[in-house]
Amino acid sequence: MSLAPRQAASSLALFPADRPGSWLDQGYEPVLATSWRDCEDVQLSVLKRRFEQMKESVVALERLVKRQGVRSVDSVEDVLPLLFDHRVYKSYPLSLIEHRDIPKLNAWLDRLTTHDLSRVDLSGLTMIDDWLTRLDEAGMLIGTSSGTTGKLSFVPRSKVELPAWTRSYHEASRATSGVDPYTDHVDTFFPGYRGGHHMMLKMLSLFNIPAAGGPERYHTLYQTHISSDLMSLAARMQAAEDRGELQKLGLEPALLKAREEMITQAKRRDQDIESWFFKLFEEFRGKRVKLGGSFGDLVRTARSGIQKGLKPEFAPHSFIMTGGGMKGLKDAPEDWEGYVGDYFGIHNIGMVYGMSEVMGMSPRCSHKHFHIMPHTIPVLFDRDMKMLPRKGAQTGRYAFFDLMAASYWGGFISGDQVTIHWEEDCPCGWKGPRIGPVITRFAEMEGGDDKITCAGTAQAYNEFMDFVSQV
């Protein structure tokens, strides 16, 4: 324990408890120069306020509070029983989606936000996408995501959070890439859909189009938006197709056609990405660019480019922003960053750690760790869901409270297993708890090598779902 006086005064000024959305107003630099231990008090006071504000206005929280018998929040530990499980954002019955029962879905979602969704006019709505668009018009910013089960979850964000969210996204990008998205616009390439209500695509279009310098400088592989209706019905449609009853579902012909197109598109995706990248190499030879996409996309393109003798030549200060794993790619080179960097001639590779359920992005530093900024209170759980001590280096299931969430409950337990280094000794110089480079899924394995039983059915493999979950 250091005997030096804490910098309480300066952090008070930097982190006003009543406005966590403004903590990055002076950029990430002073924030990442502050020890997380100096932020604990102000974090706790925001947390208490969020709890008081939402314990009755967010119905789902109200029920959980009642169930857990929590009266007040006086420490981070007090809030642990109130963190939302991933199920909470998708606890509606699947049949509501199948029957497109928008009023009931809306009523379900209403219980997750302080906004009054019952006042939203739902007349004429038959599609999930149209419902989400209508909600966005009314001030929401709902993002969907599809986990391993294929059931769509809805994160009830709203425009109330947008300024802080935007700031957090841009500052994290700036911290990891050194490029200021507010002032330094760069043509951006993303090998995916142009937008949609899927959280990641929503973020990309909300933040990356302005950062690129406008829609004409934001280049995507597909010009369409991903359909929430297709994503949410994928499993059901596949099952119906297997039975030869797809027509009997009574879905709009347009939706069936869109599904066909999406499947065809998915089958061609690898070649399409490749030719798209290669075309880009020609058009932007000698120009400065920003490349996006998953590690897998980048490695695959580099590999095939090397084979074909195609070599990009971009202007200096081009950069890559990536994430999302090696989906579908086997035998990725160990040093894939070096491999990709050498091929593209771009060695500035930025990365942030985040997920649909949190607004605070954690930028990766020069030593490949992801530093958590104080808008997010991180917690690690062990297998028995006991909180791991906040010291040293700990590996466990990642959970957090997002203090920027002002219109919905920000406490969430993720499915990721991470290592957090609580001692602020990263050679990069940044402070804050930091997450190590190895991030895996938290598997609820009970041990044992190959238990065989006669009971139970596993979810059928669904190649369509497998595809849409990679957008």
Added chain:
Amino acid sequence: MSALYDIPIIARGRIIDPGEDAVEFKGRAGARFRTPDPHKHIQDLVLGNPVLLKDLNDTPVRQIVDFLAAAGKRLRLEGNPYLQESFALALRAGGLDEPILRGVYDTLPGMFDPRGLMELAERTIGTDYLDGWVPAPAPDSNVRVRAVGTRQLHITAGNVPVVAALTIIRAALTKSDCLIKSPSNDPLTANAIARTLIELDANHPVTRHIAVAYWKGGDELMDSQIVRTSRIDKITAWGGMSSVKHIQKFLTPGIDLTALNPKYSISVLGKEALESEAAMKEAALGVAVLSGFYNQTACVNTRIVYVESEADEASLQRLIELGRKIVAAYGRLPPVMSTPAAAPNADLEAELEAASLEEDFYHVEGNTVGGGVVVSRFSDRVDFYDRLNSRVVNIVPIPDLLEIVKWCDDTTQTVGVYPESLRDRLADPLALAGVQRLVALEGEDPMRMFQEMNTLPPGMPHDGMEPMRRGVRWVIDQRRRGAAVPVRLAVG
């Protein structure tokens, strides 16, 4: 404390104990076990030359049955150290509580009852066909057929130890050579039975054609060495794709696979179940027995209960009442059948918690320790239906019961029915949809209901198939038409 168990390889009458080259495996619940390196004993496990089945082929079914029956008498926990060891390990590893597991082991001697075994051979294949060549009825009697034993690999399931006994019985009665790959959740039961046979007569042809070993699922060397047309004729794989997928790439035409897929079971209650207090109580008990025995670890256990009912508030209140009665009935089941869980099932408990917060859609009673129900407030099952266990069922109101066929397919094994009058309405549609068995939920005495549900006459189909008929090779011996045919070849 992690105990270390020795699992010898059983190789056709010989016991190969783990020696210096032993390998260690991780079992369930922290148990570890040690076995001779299976890679070094492949020749001991397989029967490369099928003609070596002659000894068993020449043994009359009657003698096989007598031998099995003599072994059955020794398959009692008290007095059989091998079974005691397997019991101790299964207790640690398999997920069943002591009184239940004891009850399951107590059924072993009965499975080897000689009359039952004779009937089994007679009704499935016919002892005539097993012991000799049977001519077709005149005027085609120049053509004869015999059921000949094969070389079989059994990848067994471990959630209920009777699978090991069943496998040995089926193989012996079909005069087949039997290699059992034990599961990690029950690595010793097949072993214990085989060792009992060795003790009885290490040179008996049945004993000489049983091999038992454990190797890790997905061990490519083992699979590639064993699953060859020159070494194996038939594979029976319990547990479906997870156990088959590893050997799948070695499957070639010539190897016949019987996949005993994972199954899922349900119950269907007619509106009569809600019409009186007495009916509700009886139906609830039936559901509790069918879903609760063996603590809902088996494929036959009900997981979803479809009830003929509207979904208005008054109807839902009756369903909730039914649910309460089911939970109460779990508490009254005898411990030999069903017991409270030692610890909550965290994953399912989280699902229940999430569901109970959705008061508009679900009502939850009970929990994963003492048993529970989730009542759907609309006509659909819960999204986590394939993870219902620990004695938790989902009650779903369905105005038109025939609608349930859309949720039934080849994976739907057993359907409990109440009241009996519903049966005629449902039997054919369910059978067409893929269901394999209907059972009754009526009754007052849980123990008797449990025994009735679990008693089938010898030789009944298994998961819609007849595994014993598939286990033999049906061979034709065709003479010229009109040629004299000996009525019967002497055997032995």
